[in-house]
Amino acid sequence: MSIKVEIAQLGHAMAEHDFAYLLSPGRERPHVVALVPRLVGGALVLDSPGRSALTLAASHPAVTLVFPPRAASGYTLIVDGVAELPEGEPGDGAGYGLTVTPSSAILHRPAVRSS
Numbered sequence: 001m002s003i004k005v006e007i008a009q010l011g012h013a014m015a016e017h018d019f020a021y022l023l024s025p026g027r028e029r030p031h032v033v034a035l036v037p038r039l040v041g042g043a044l045v046l047d048s049p050g051r052s053a054l055t056l057a058a059s060h061p062a063v064t065l066v067f068p069p070r071a072a073s074g075y076t077l078i079v080d081g082v083a084e085l086p087e088g089e090p091g092d093g094a095g096y097g098l099t100v101t102p103s104s105a106i107l108h109r110p111a112v113r114s115s
Contacts (some may be wrong), residue, residue, distance in 0.1 A: 001112075005077070005105035011039045012094060013077050013107060018108065022046060024053055024083075025060040028068075029105035037100070044081065044100040057083035057098055075107035 005013045011048040014037070024031045033053050044065065046053075061084070067077035075096065081100040 001038070001109055003107040004108055007042065007102050007105065010079070010102060010105055013105065014067065014075070016070070017077055020065040020067040020077075020079075022049060022053060023048060023064045023066060024056040025062070026052075027072060031056055032063065036082060040066070044079070045104060046098040046100065046113075050097050053098065054085060058085055063100060069109070075109045077107055079105040 006111040015050055019034055019036050022033050022035055031052055034047060035046050037046050038044075055082055061082045063081060063083045065077075065079040065081070067079070079100075079102050082097045084101065086097055086099070
């Protein structure tokens, strides 16, 4: 069961979740890291995602954020977007994070089977 989330309502949907997994296309398999994104001016800011996530975003900017539900019966928030690297390089004082511009979002949970 899926419910579309308008990008303008993303902050409200994020408030129902504690953290997200950032999924990036990896070299051999997807790269996954847990983060706490912040919504700033319509973009998701990911502080300190790690060198692998930064390196992968430079060559493959299409990413997905998966916010698991707090309870098993809750909805997972899935956000697709485009990652942008910060100005400069990690460690040079210019910042160390990613900004993800969301392109689509849904709330999803398995359909409940009737008895």
